Amino acid sequence: xxxxxxxxxxxxxxxxxxxxxxxxxxTWVKPAMLRYWETRFKSLRPARRESGQxxxxxxxxxxxxRIRTLLRDEKLTTEGALKQLKQELKGGDPxxxxxxxxxxxxxxxxxxxxxxxxxxxxLGETQK
Numbered sequence: 001x002x003x004x005x006x007x008x009x010x011x012x013x014x015x016x017x018x019x020x021x022x023x024x025x026x027t028w029v030k031p032a033m034l035r036y037w038e039t040r041f042k043s044l045r046p047a048r049r050e051s052g053q054x055x056x057x058x059x060x061x062x063x064x065x066r067i068r069t070l071l072r073d074e075k076l077t078t079e080g081a082l083k084q085l086k087q088e089l090k091g092g093d094p095x096x097x098x099x100x101x102x103x104x105x106x107x108x109x110x111x112x113x114x115x116x117x118x119x120x121x122x123l124g125e126t127q128k
Contacts, residue, residue, distance in 0.1 A: 017047075017055040027064045037067055040078055043089055 012018075012026060023046075024031045038044050044063050046054040056064075066088070070081035 012058055012061060017057060018061065020046075020054045020056070023054075023056040023061060023064065026061055027068060029064060029068055034064065037064070041067060041082060041085060043085060 018026065020031045020034055023034060044060060044067070046056045046060050049055055066085060067081060070076045070084055071078070076084060
């Protein structure tokens with residue numbers, strides 16, 4: 001059975017950095033809440049431009065989506081979400097739910113390439 005690629009990184013536009021407005025639209029989290037989460041979650045620290053504008057990376061977007069899931073879907077408190085995210089980012093989560101924020105772009109691309117090759121082989125076999 002072929003592995004499935006996390007949609008976390010595939011749903012994003014082909015960009016390296018996102019403004020706070022773009023991050024807000026992609027994650028369904030208001031900019032004010034994003035700024036608040038930056039004060040609470042040490043793993044969420046977007047870089048800043050010289051003008052002071054935040055530059056969110058794909059990793060930041062994945063972390064924001066995970067925080068949103070922990071708080072809204074799993075109904076954890078901020079403290080509970082903080083502990084859970086910290087554990088997941090250290091690799092302590094056996095389910096690998098937050099593995100995507102830790103993965104490099106190269107590893108994601110390798111996984112995509114492998115899945116495409118597997119699908120091409122399967123298509124080649126079915127057409128014979």
